[in-house]
Amino acid sequence: MDSFKKYLIDYQQIINEKLFTYVREYTDPGRLQEAMLYSIEAGGKRIRPVLLLSTMDALGAQHNRGYSVACALEMVHTYSLIHDDLPAMDDDDTRRGQATNHKAFDEATAILAGDALLTLSFQVITEDPSLTDEEKVYLVRELSKASGGTGMVAGQMEDMLSESKQISIDALKSIHVNKTGQLLSFAITAGAYLSHPAEKSLQELTKMANVLGLIFQIQDDILDITGDAGAIGKPVGSDEGNSKSTYPKILGLQGAIKEKEQYTDIALQSLKRAGVNATSLSRLIDYLSSRDR
Template identity: 40%
Template sequence: MTTLEPALQTKIDTVEKRLQSLLSMDTAGYAPLREAARYALDGGGKRLRPVLTLVVNEALGGQDETALDAACAMEYIHNYSLIHDDLPCMDDDDFRRGRPSLHKQYSESVAVLTGDYLLTYAFEVIAQSATLSAQQKVDASRCLAQGSGGVGMIAGQAMDLEAEGQDLSVAQLDAIHLHKTACLIAAAMELGGICAGASSEVRQELHAIGLLLGHAFQIVDDVLDDEQDAQPDNGGVNYVALLGRDESWTAAEKLLQESLAKIAKLPGNTAILADLAERLVHRTV
């Protein structure tokens, strides 16, 4: 499982560089907004979503360069959601990855605007990409909007806030996590297919795999949070509280195996994708 590590690290480095260079362009807009956005992005993170886009794209025969702007747009969307999620009226988190969250470092108003800025810029980056055809840009834009919007991530955040303080069933928790986490991961995978010029059947399959993997990823997040006694995001209810630690691992493993079975049936060279899928679930951080 470690043989493909250098290939993944190269993809992370490529993404990091492009995330910063896109934000350095004057055409990226007003300098104070770019500076605040850079602060948010400098916090690190796994770059899971853009790397998934690049890995899927490569598995299906695409070059990194073709998919890079779209992958960065995906990461901008993810980062905007973290900035807005941390706001006092939302999860009220003063820290993000060991540093003050954006509204603590700057102000609440700057955090609202920087989130809006990154969300908007994501769609501009796709529209301006020099490597995608017009139809690929339209598909990418639609994929990003659906994964992150009212049928996807934002719906999950709204469900999560509504559920606060309530006793949830496993089905209800599944619904929240599928929307809040899995829809954007599914979009990241579908985006890789769009950039590689995959058929709509393959793109649908990538989306389905992304939902399975995103779901498993979130369950593992809950288990790791529980092990570290961290406060879970969702008002105190998480998979461990409902299923226990062992059964949560079992559920994540089952989703991983389902996704690996689907990955094996994809066209192309899917070894690196299968490797990444395992890493998403078999992890300790």
């Protein structure tokens, strides 16, 4: 097995085990817990927590101090997917190759399962004995900003308002810097914060983090056209069906690919200047840019 693939699988397994443990320990058995675990157990690439832990690895920090934060980040991401799939939002029937939460349970249960995962994310950070009080306050504050009304949720609102409209590439970029980019950026900045890097390295990692969401989203848009539904775990062409603005729709497929490659180059150059270019973190950037699911 390729060493990088093994690296991803090993971290995904660690995150999965800890996610299951957190949900089982911090929630009461019953329908709500079942719905939470249903979406957690659906799997996923765990890109956000792996990015956080890879940042700590690249900077020579002890990554075990990032486990609770990495899991909290994935809980926020999973909650957002549960709510995204609802009939009032994207109205999707499948996610990660299985029925969406509201199809497997019901809309009310899905909403509450998402709510519970969001609030649990902050609990697991604040109850982590390996973090100082100062670190807990910083991480909860930054995760709140990244996921809330000036971050992911704001981007989701912009995305909804832009449906069936012709918008500019700058407006599309603004949507995805918030909707997709904020949580990905948090993964990098939180991992760096817990690692205490030199100021120059921190600045360059922040630059890289700022374009990471765009790389991820443009590739998502490309896969919605060129991808395989079986590999992706949801139907292709759903963006067009929902009248969403996408990079290929505005720039054309080749234009979108070129845009993604430019952002990827910016990210890799920043990693090089930060002195962490020959690490699993740089391999992750290549993976995000070229993934097929």
